[in-house]
Amino acid sequence: MAILITGGAGYIGTHAMVEFLNAGREVICVDNFSNSKPCALERVKQITGKDFKSYEVDLLDYDALEKVFVENKIESCIHFAGLKAVGESCEKPLLYYHNNLTGTFNLCALLQKYGAKKIVFSSSATVYGKPASVPITEDFPLSTTNPYGETKLMIERILKDLHAADNEWSVSILRYFNPIGAHKSGLIGEDPKGIPNNLLPYVAQVATGKRPYLSIFGDDYNTHDGTGVRDYIHVVDLAKAHLKAIERAEKVSGVEYFNVGTGVGYSVLDIVKAYEAATGAKVPYKIVARRPGDIDECYANPDKAYRVLGWRAENNIEDMCRDSYRWQSNNPDGYGE
Numbered sequence: 001m002a003i004l005i006t007g008g009a010g011y012i013g014t015h016a017m018v019e020f021l022n023a024g025r026e027v028i029c030v031d032n033f034s035n036s037k038p039c040a041l042e043r044v045k046q047i048t049g050k051d052f053k054s055y056e057v058d059l060l061d062y063d064a065l066e067k068v069f070v071e072n073k074i075e076s077c078i079h080f081a082g083l084k085a086v087g088e089s090c091e092k093p094l095l096y097y098h099n100n101l102t103g104t105f106n107l108c109a110l111l112q113k114y115g116a117k118k119i120v121f122s123s124s125a126t127v128y129g130k131p132a133s134v135p136i137t138e139d140f141p142l143s144t145t146n147p148y149g150e151t152k153l154m155i156e157r158i159l160k161d162l163h164a165a166d167n168e169w170s171v172s173i174l175r176y177f178n179p180i181g182a183h184k185s186g187l188i189g190e191d192p193k194g195i196p197n198n199l200l201p202y203v204a205q206v207a208t209g210k211r212p213y214l215s216i217f218g219d220d221y222n223t224h225d226g227t228g229v230r231d232y233i234h235v236v237d238l239a240k241a242h243l244k245a246i247e248r249a250e251k252v253s254g255v256e257y258f259n260v261g262t263g264v265g266y267s268v269l270d271i272v273k274a275y276e277a278a279t280g281a282k283v284p285y286k287i288v289a290r291r292p293g294d295i296d297e298c299y300a301n302p303d304k305a306y307r308v309l310g311w312r313a314e315n316n317i318e319d320m321c322r323d324s325y326r327w328q329s330n331n332p333d334g335y336g337e
């Protein structure tokens with residue numbers, strides 16, 4: 001019996017594949033490589049010393065996806081596959097709605113048809129919009145400000161409806177805060193296309209000399225030093241939360257929501273200092289205008305994940321910075337061409 005991992009070649013997917021394989025689970029990867037490269041899966045095999053099946057399949061192609069179900073005994077699914085760039089989602093909303101929603105429709109229809117009604121879904125703290133206070137608990141009101149966030153919220157609702165119609169479904173919705181860092185081997189990590197949108201990949205490229213300085217988007221936020229505060233979580237800790245979530249989904253049906261964060265907020269300037277301290281590298285920066293859509297503070301109350309799943313983050317900010325730096329130094333061009 002195998003666990004289907006959609007988007008398994010991506011940043012979080014590769015780290016999850018490593019944890020699942022190390023735990024002795026059988027996994028099957030499905031990815032269309034629209035934002036990843038097949039060699040990332042070779043690195044997963046190198047780290048774990050284990051083999052697994054992978055399919056170059058687009059979730060939008062129902063027939064190709066069904067073939068994966070026909071050829072394998074799939075019992076559950078971790079659903080990472082989706083497009084994730086906020087800015088791009090505003091420019092190309094139809095692409096985002098089509099890819100993320102239609103892909104999920106096809107996937108869920110097949111999970112249902114083949115009796116594999118257990119799914120862990122990659123949601124995001126973006127579903128909390130601009131929270132009225134922090135830390136955020138799972139019962140906070142939900143709202144979004146961009147098509148990417150809309151797809152996350154819509155998929156959460158679709159999965160809830162699936163369970164309402166058929167209570168054999170086990171749905172675990174993980175709302176990630178800000179995943180950063182890389183596997184300690186330095187073999188897998190985040191490989192953004194072009195100029196990174198997110199803070200940590202940008203800092204890593206500055207620290208290793210690929211870019212001259214970091215632009216800090218605003219220093220007049222309502223935070224301890226004026227720069228934006230987020231809950232950064234090590235990608236390996238995040239990956240481990242999926243294992244806990246699927247173990248629970250195997251035992252109980254229902255729909256459950258979990259914040260996956262550390263519960264600690266760091267500002268952009270805190271991150272710059274932590275990165276320099278952990279690596280010895282310099283991160284020059286300039287303060288520039290705010291980025292539209294950014295919020296002051298966003299960090300989790302992750303108690304529910306500990307209470308229900310027995311999961312909590314183990315790596316600290318120093319581990320995250322050091323592992324990010326190792327990955328970036330060893331792979332200045334990511335996975336390459």
Ligand code: NAD
Nearest residue numbers: 007010011012032033034035036058059081082084122124
């Ligand atoms: P990623 O882009 O590295 O991985 C996603 C993978 O899905 C890629 O390998 C891509 O090729 C694949 N994919 C996309 N559309 C597909 C389709 N139609 N068919 C098959 N494969 C497809 O992103 P990631 O950072 O690993 O994120 C994984 C999931 O977590 C995404 O759903 C993302 O929205 C969500 N998430 C990410 C973050 C973050 O900061 N990285 C935060 C919150 C939520």
Ligand code: UD1
Nearest residue numbers: 086124126197198199200202215216217228230268293294
């Ligand atoms: C962004 C997305 C969010 C998504 C999350 C994880 C936006 C508006 N939000 O969140 O929907 O769930 O990524 O993928 O894009 N920063 C700089 N300089 C930079 C980059 C970032 O100062 O070059 C600052 C930002 O202003 C923010 C912090 O660093 O205060 C973190 O930014 P980022 O890594 O992009 O994550 P989020 O804004 O939390």
